Amino acid sequence: MSHKVRVRFAPSPTGGLHLGGVRTVLFNYLFAKKHGGDFIVRIEDTDQSRFVTGAEAYIFDCLKWCGLTPDESVLHDGAYAPYRQSERKEIYRQYAEQLIKDGHAYYAFDTPAELEQMRELLKIKGSSSLQYDHHVRMNMNNSLRLLPIETQQLLDAGTPYVIRIKISADEFIPFTDMIRGDINFDTNAVDDKVLLKADGMPTYHLAVVVDDFLMKITHAFRGEEWLPSAPVHILLWKYLFGLNKMPQWAHLPLILKPDGNGKLSKRDGDRLGFPVYAMDWSDPVTNEITKGFKEIGFLPEAFINLLAVLGWNDGTEQEIFSIVELIEKFSMEKVHKGGAKFDFEKAKWFNHEWIKKLEVDHYAVRVKEIFESNGIAITDDNYLKKVMGLVKERCTLLPDFFIQGSFFFQAPVSIDTLAIKPKWDEKRNLFFMELIRVWELSTLWESTDLEISFKELAAANQLKTGELMLPLRIMLVGGKFGPGVFEIASAIGKEVTIKRIEHTLSLLQ
RNA sequence: GCCGCGUUGGUCAAGAGGUUAAGACGCCUCCCUUUCACGGAGGAAUCACGGGUUCGAGUCCCGUACGUGGUACCA
Known part of the structure; x- marks a missing residue:
């Protein structure tokens, strides 16, 4: 308790920043600020095959628009740099080697073809799991089965290998989630995850644990999709740094699609006609542009507000919260366990409320841009603001100001x-x-x-x-x-x- | 298949054994406004199911169903 609260948001720069991602940032940010702590952004770019140019800068643009400024990041400096995992590559190996030395990990030389063969075999045998675990590892091409000298020969010959964690059978891994309470995992259900890949990069599993330790993270919040791999992370904490140093975990509920089933995806937005990304994202390869909340005319205040109350509320009837109020009232214990379906109608309502609530000066610049992009030059800002004051209660999205107010600047295009x-x-x-x-x-x-x-x-x-x-x-x-x-x-x-x-x-x- | 997590109106949700089961969005009706909104009043609509425990269960326990996530050298 004596340690300063430190939390992190750890995105992979692989594309647009999704609603769920922004909410994860938000909850991290709120928690940090509430406890006078630090909010760190760490770029998890360990998968070179998924790297997307521009994605990292885009993430920071989104954070800036939302007003969620990191205390430490690639762009904000800090005492624990570098904040990009690809630049920390060398750090991870020593921990992987340490695990091997301690008997908690091993070298595995199996080729992709051999792994596939193993899974085929398990399938034929009718095994309920196709995992690389204690059932099969002694039949595989790894340092556990090989003689030390054989392993050394393979290593010396430069044979490609990965390092896998050795998960023992019949062990229970209990841990406490700030949202879900006590959870117990049976190690029989978890496989010998790869920790260090053949290209020398760590996988997420090794990297989070090492970096969270090195960066002195006290609370680790992430999406619910990580829950099943939590036992791996806990084991790594136990083997590497000790459970007493481990951050407290909270696994956030998912944001689901409004209709049908499943996690909300970019495709749902396209299909249902609403954005899923915070800001416009333009794919560097296809040049395809995906609409963002900012560009369709949301106010950042409203965007933050609607995300905050998707899966959290303070137990009162209040629904409209400023960021200051959120910082004051937020608590992880009040976050829901279950996922929430996203409702765009309600999202628009929040924006409408914020347009009414805020002084027009807060967004006059953006409205001016909208008028100008529609061919109406604004020569008198005060007149614009006067018009905005007159029509604001009829506007749900910022472009509505043009629809509701163009006749103040030019003759109506058509007369009914x-x-x-x-x-x-x-x-x-x-x-x-x-x-x-x-x-x-x-x-x-x-x-x-x-x-x-x-x-x-x-x-x-x-x-x-x-x-x-x-x-x-x-x-x-x-x-x-x-x-x-x-x-x-x-x-x-x-x-x-x-x-x-x-x-x-x-x-x- | 296996493992985890979840389940209060259409949606977001309050609810910590005893409530007429809040509130919001959306929908409908009415008032205000001789426009559209805003605002106000009202309405329809809910504890997934089955067993327990208890004087009493939306709340606790066990099953089932359903949903969701994971099961990669992706995060």
Whole structure:
């Protein structure tokens, strides 16, 4: 307890950063910050065949957008560098050798073909498992079966080999998971996992344990898919560093697809029409772009919020949390055991809430970009912010500001005259002609003034205001949506208002 | 197949043996608004199943079903 809390997020740079990945980062981050600890990002790039250019930089971009800044990482320095496992390659070997020396691991020279043959044989024998374990290892080509001199000869000859952990039979590995409580594993179900690959790189199993030790990690949080290999890691801790130094584990529940079965994948997003990655990911090989939450118009505050409450809640009715509140209220014990299906409708609701809640200044820059990418140059930022304030409660995603607010900047592209025509007649036509004259002479242009003059004129013409407001709205907006008509008229100004009324009037002739 | 983990409305979920089983999203109705939203009021809809334990079980135990993950020189 006297040690400073240190946690890590350890992604493989193999592609886009998935919702589940961001949530793992988030829970790590929240836990670290809550306990005044350090949040470390370590790049687990031990599989050279899966390396993807740009993926690492992309991960850091996502973290930056989310506001989850690491204390130590490839980009943030720290006392335990390097933070990229490929650069730590030499470190791992000595631990693997140590395990061999202590009798907990061995060299295995079996070729892929021989391994396949072994599995075929087990299958024929009707064995329930096809594992490389105590049942078969004495029939295999490894240093356990070979004479020491034979092993040495193979080694000297440069024969390719891996180092495997020697899992003893009939042993129980108990451990406590912060979320799931006490769990017991039977070693008979675990195989002699490869620790060091033929290319000299460690596998995940060796690398996590060694690095977590070296980097003084106190709490290790990862996805539930790692639970079955936990006994291997625990054994390695026991053999290498001692169980008393082992971090506390928590295996986070999975995020599942909304329909059907299984883990949420990128393909589900494509299929169901929502993003699965935090930010746009462009595949360097195929150039295919996969949409991200940021780009479709999510606020980072909302993204973080919705992820936090997917599998966790503080036991109250509260659903909207700022990052500061999350840090204060988060606890690993309240994380669920079961996986949660992702619901995009609810995700959008969070964004809507955050758009309403936040001052428009927080996201005006992005909305400005959206307008500009739609061909509307914003020359007056204050006017933009005013418009945003007027329409924000109708916007769920950031691009909605364009849909809801373009008519403040340009004449409506199309005018829904069909909505006016059924109740249109000469009397109403004359009313609007007169309205133009009245408003042209008006020196006051506040929405309340406009409403008063509009209503007075309607009364004088013995027309119901209500029947005239919809036509006015259509004239100014183009359709049946948007904030109060008089507020719109006031915002767009006298000249534009009159021009739009005249234009629609001519359309109605 | 084997091993692990899980299971409260359609979805997210509160719930630590005694509750009329919260709340939210979505859906429906109504009010507000002569637009669309926002806001407000209401509605439909749930403890996977079977056995125990107990005066009493969504809550504890055991089975079953279902889901999910793992079973690679991937992480």
